[in-house]
Amino acid sequence: MTVTGEDSAIGADPLEPPLSAPLRRDLGWARVQQMSQSAGFRDDPVLRRIRTTAAVRRGTRMLKVLSPAQVSGHLGGWPPYGFCYRACDVAHLRDPHDLALLGTDGVTDSEVAYALRWRAVDPLDYDVPGGPAQPGLAMIQSHQRIGAMILGTGFTPSTDELIPEYVTAGFADLPLPANSQIVAYVPGGDEVILYTFQPEQNGWLRLAGPRWRNLLGDLPGVSPDREYVPCTTSGSARLVGQIKGREYEAVADPPDEFRVRALTRAARYPVSSLSRRAEQALWRGVPCWVLQRDESWARLRLLRPDNDALAATGARCYERGVYEAWAPVGELLDHHITDIPYPL
Known part of the structure; x- marks a missing residue:
């Protein structure tokens, strides 16, 4: 038997294969959901097989739930990074409160939920937040975390949902694909496309009309009258x-x-x-992305955060799973530009 996170019609899109589980008499839906919420099942082969059915393919729609402050950041040029979901796995969640619980910066009190939606360039850009890719992520002390706890099973914490979660590989910045969208979900479940990304113009074209002016007015530092918002900062990749x-x-x-x-x-x-193409370095023995730098200082993001890495670097959590620090450029070792090739 196969069970999916929403109606079976979602399986018609080959770019978005449904999450499926071989249910049987001794392995019902409630049991699978319970296993997904327990750290004791991080290495369970049955749960891992279920998790691998939620595959990311080239062109799979990905989604990251945003707070109003994060929307402003992405309009200014922030790329996709950190925790995210396949859009098909959360398509049944339309209520802003339900979506806000999937946010990454701890803000859950908004009456409107915002999200960044883009298409995956390649599966190698995404990791499961646990297992071999991020073995120490779920063990980080609670006082050093922001947002929901990280279970390490590959599923998001929930009392009744089974939602596979992802992180960008090594918590890297991903260049924003063309026609990415910033959307809003309003009470009642309506989805409103606010902006679409135009890479040649390096900015966001506003699509929302006067009816949704209030949604834009709630974004800090964003004028609801601007039809085009240029990106003023550049990503690290x-x-x-x-x-x-x-x-x-x-x-x-x-x-x-x-x-x-x-x-x-x-x-x-x-x-x-x-x-x-991105910049990497070692600092105090910890591999990091170099997000920005000048002659003296570099802003770094940890590739594989764990308790040892945090103790060595003093990195701070800026959103769920994302740990950054400033370091003297002179202390960086193996400082280099790396290319991650995509098969075409």
């Missing part, structure tokens, strides 16, 4: 592609389009190779 051996800045529009970033449509040639 970018896409690069090649055409005939020459390198260009690239844009992803999954599942099928990967092209040169260019203002004119005629110059948006498809690239023959694609990779994500």
